[in-house]
Amino acid sequence: xxxxxPARIAGVAVIAATALAGCxxxxxxxxxxxxxxxxxxxxxxxxxxxxxxxxxxxxxxGSLRAAGSTAQQNAITQAISAYQAKCPGAKISYNxxxxxxxxxxxxxxxIDFAGSDSALSPDKxxxxxxxxxxxxxxxxxxxxxxxxxxxxxxxxxxKLTLTPKLIAKIFSGKITAWNDPxxxxxxxxxxxxxxxISVFFRSDSSGTxxxxxxxxxxxxxxDWPAAHxxxxxxxxxxxxxxSAGVSAAVKSTDGAIGYDEWSYAxxxxxxxxxxxxxxxxxxxxxxxxxxxxxxxxxxxxxxxLSLKIxxxxxxxxxxxxxxxxxxIVCSKYAxxxxxxxxRSFLSYMASPEFQATLPKIGSAPLPAGIQSKxxxxxxxxx
Amino acid sequence: xxxxxxxxxxxxPDRRAAARGRRGDRLFHGAAATAGVLxxxxxxxxxxxLVVHAVPALLHDQANFLTSRSWDVxxxxxxxxxQLLWTTVATSVLALAIALPFSxxxxxxxxxxxxxxxxxxxxxxxxxxxxxxxxxYGLWGAYIVAxxxxxxxxxxxxxxxxxxxxxxxxxxxxxTTMLLxxxxxxxxxxxxxxxxxxxxxxxxxxxxxxxxxxxGATKWEMVRTAVLxxxxxxxxxxxxxxxxxxxxxxxAVMFILSALPQGSAWTWSLxxxxxxxxxxxxxxxxxxxxxxxxxxxIAAGLVLFLLTFVVNAVARLIIDxxxxxxE
Numbered sequence: 001x002x003x004x005x006p007a008r009i010a011g012v013a014v015i016a017a018t019a020l021a022g023c024x025x026x027x028x029x030x031x032x033x034x035x036x037x038x039x040x041x042x043x044x045x046x047x048x049x050x051x052x053x054x055x056x057x058x059x060x061x062g063s064l065r066a067a068g069s070t071a072q073q074n075a076i077t078q079a080i081s082a083y084q085a086k087c088p089g090a091k092i093s094y095n096x097x098x099x100x101x102x103x104x105x106x107x108x109x110x111i112d113f114a115g116s117d118s119a120l121s122p123d124k125x126x127x128x129x130x131x132x133x134x135x136x137x138x139x140x141x142x143x144x145x146x147x148x149x150x151x152x153x154x155x156x157x158x159k160l161t162l163t164p165k166l167i168a169k170i171f172s173g174k175i176t177a178w179n180d181p182x183x184x185x186x187x188x189x190x191x192x193x194x195x196x197i198s199v200f201f202r203s204d205s206s207g208t209x210x211x212x213x214x215x216x217x218x219x220x221x222x223d224w225p226a227a228h229x230x231x232x233x234x235x236x237x238x239x240x241x242x243s244a245g246v247s248a249a250v251k252s253t254d255g256a257i258g259y260d261e262w263s264y265a266x267x268x269x270x271x272x273x274x275x276x277x278x279x280x281x282x283x284x285x286x287x288x289x290x291x292x293x294x295x296x297x298x299x300x301x302x303x304x305l306s307l308k309i310x311x312x313x314x315x316x317x318x319x320x321x322x323x324x325x326x327x328i329v330c331s332k333y334a335x336x337x338x339x340x341x342x343r344s345f346l347s348y349m350a351s352p353e354f355q356a357t358l359p360k361i362g363s364a365p366l367p368a369g370i371q372s373k374x375x376x377x378x379x380x381x382x
Numbered sequence: 383x384x385x386x387x388x389x390x391x392x393x394x395p396d397r398r399a400a401a402r403g404r405r406g407d408r409l410f411h412g413a414a415a416t417a418g419v420l421x422x423x424x425x426x427x428x429x430x431x432l433v434v435h436a437v438p439a440l441l442h443d444q445a446n447f448l449t450s451r452s453w454d455v456x457x458x459x460x461x462x463x464x465q466l467l468w469t470t471v472a473t474s475v476l477a478l479a480i481a482l483p484f485s486x487x488x489x490x491x492x493x494x495x496x497x498x499x500x501x502x503x504x505x506x507x508x509x510x511x512x513x514x515x516x517x518x519y520g521l522w523g524a525y526i527v528a529x530x531x532x533x534x535x536x537x538x539x540x541x542x543x544x545x546x547x548x549x550x551x552x553x554x555x556x557x558t559t560m561l562l563x564x565x566x567x568x569x570x571x572x573x574x575x576x577x578x579x580x581x582x583x584x585x586x587x588x589x590x591x592x593x594x595x596x597x598g599a600t601k602w603e604m605v606r607t608a609v610l611x612x613x614x615x616x617x618x619x620x621x622x623x624x625x626x627x628x629x630x631x632x633x634a635v636m637f638i639l640s641a642l643p644q645g646s647a648w649t650w651s652l653x654x655x656x657x658x659x660x661x662x663x664x665x666x667x668x669x670x671x672x673x674x675x676x677x678x679x680i681a682a683g684l685v686l687f688l689l690t691f692v693v694n695a696v697a698r699l700i701i702d703x704x705x706x707x708x709e
Contacts (some may be wrong), residue, residue: 239641
């Protein structure tokens with residue numbers, strides 16, 4: 001019954017070893033099982049993909065690690081499961097740690113590429129840091145576009161049109177009742193009740209909030225003077241946790257208005273406002289969102305494809321309120337094998353065949369013009 | 383005496399046994415000391431970690447960290463904890479104020495009033511409450527209780543609106559207020575407080591209780607004079623454990639409570655929304671900007687850490703002061 005010292009030390013060592021082994025195996029099984037589950041749920045699509053896509057992607061064997069934005073998590077997990085169904089030897093992991101953390105992991109070489117809600121920002125010195133980590137330029141590749149829906153709940157009003165000015169005025173608290181003459185002017189013929197407008201925003205910091213506040217700041221700086229930010233910069237409203245919280249609050253409150261990723265608006269069967277930027281009301285759909293992305297300008301230099309979305313676009317049929325997420329890659333990887341693997345996976349993700357499946361999960365496909373540019377740039381990754 | 387001559391022979395095994403005993407002693411002493419030192423070390427390391435990350439952010443803070451209500455961590459940073467501190471303390475104290483009488487009542491009932499066939503299953507049921515994950519409380523509170531609670535809240539506001547704590551707040555709809563959070567937190571801390579109170583009250587000396595009854599005390603008088611004073615220290619330490627849990631509760635608060643926009647008007651009302659230290663950190667954790675931005679949240683975490691520390695220290699003081707009463 002008496003334990004001597006060496007035995008105790010040995011015991012500690014054994015426990016430590018088990019604990020470490022436990023960590024390793026836990027994380028392995030974790031990623032394995034999650035991708036397995038998704039592969040299971042999307043198996044029909046995956047098998048379709050296998051049937052059609054014999055030539056588009058060359059498979060690789062090995063593993064890739066990526067992390068970052070949660071906004072594109074659904075899309076990229078979908079891409080991973082479809083790709084892995086075709087290429088059983090490939091193991092790709094994506095960790096939704098948030099854009100900021102993803103870029104930090106990328107610049108500290110912990111991951112092979114990062115997902116982000118925004119392109120590398122020169123203000124924060126990110127391109128320089130990424131260049132240092134890659135020992136080559138880092139490129140921003142637009143990959144998944146997520147439209148943001150302006151969702152509302154108003155008894156008896158099945159169709160609502162808002163102009164950018166109205167959106168900024170409602171979300172800044174300058175218009176407080178639904179029967180305000182300004183709203184009525186944009187919705188001729190609709191019977192607007194005198195219900196009080198309840199504004200809901202995301203209380204957690206998110207790229208959706210960043211883009212939405214940026215939209216209002218850009219289109220109507222007079223009514224929305226506050227700078228954009230991942231946390232709500234407005235002065236009115238109630239904050240709800242995550243997209244799910246905003247959706248639930250809008251759904252249960254008469255007179256509510258909020259903003260949500262498209263997929264949440266669809267899943268919760270929320271009513272979405274049409275946006276009239278000057279050439280007629282545009283409802284949110286995969287086509288109108290893609291149209292909105294096509295009016296974006298490429299502002300990246302060289303092969304970098306960071307986009308500047310034209311929030312005030314007057315192009316007919318374009319839904320302007322969109323969020324573009326990027327994959328951030330090295331232009332030349334230290335290990336050529338990694339470059340090859342990244343190229344292979346991202347080519348698949350940018351392919352029209354995969355992009356066409358995106359509307360099912362609430363993202364919009366890249367418009368053809370940008371998609372071909374992205375494909376060209378990916379080919380240059382080495 | 384007898385064995386003096388045979389000492390080398392007789393004492394041999396004894397000495398070995400004694401040596402063995404000493405070794406066991408040493409081992410146990412070592413293990414206990416290690417555990418003790420380790421805990422202290424972990425607390426010290428956590429403090430050091432918090433301070434190291436918080437100080438640079440605090441140095442860049444343009445606002446007064448203690449008195450500002452704004453929270454802006456993009457450069458130039460201006461953040462303060464006043465709103466967080468108020469929300470955290472108000473909801474937790476409210477939870478404690480609700481849970482304390484209930485837990486003492488339940489514990490008294492189970493130990494002194496309920497028949498044995500009822501008291502044991504009831505105790506198990508209450509312990510089960512502690513096994514419910516806090517996310518479940520959060521979703522239940524936010525999606526099921528809150529809408530039903532809204533009219534009750536309006537009623538309270540109507541009747542007691544003249545008290546600042548119950549003043550009307552029109553900005554928060556659907557019952558997702560600090561009052562509801564306080565009530566849900568009370569349910570969450572109830573099991574641990576009840577369990578402790580039950581243990582303490584069950585151990586009240588039977589002789590004194592019988593003596594009280596013998597001199598003609600009613601049951602309630604007996605409880606008041608012979609049971610409650612005995613359990614006072616235990617009840618207080620149970621309450622402080624509960625308060626500690628309420629202060630640090632994260633996910634339930636995050637789901638239930640409506641956050642406020644920057645620069646909203648100050649009000650003492652419990653019908654307001656807000657964020658606690660823990661819920662604020664949790665809701666922004668996914669998108670923290672590394673470096674100074676994270677430091678601001680760590681500084682808030684440091685305050686929560688100190689707050690819990692102070693609560694426990696005060697509890698110790700109270701318990702030490704009441705000790706003479708209990709024995």
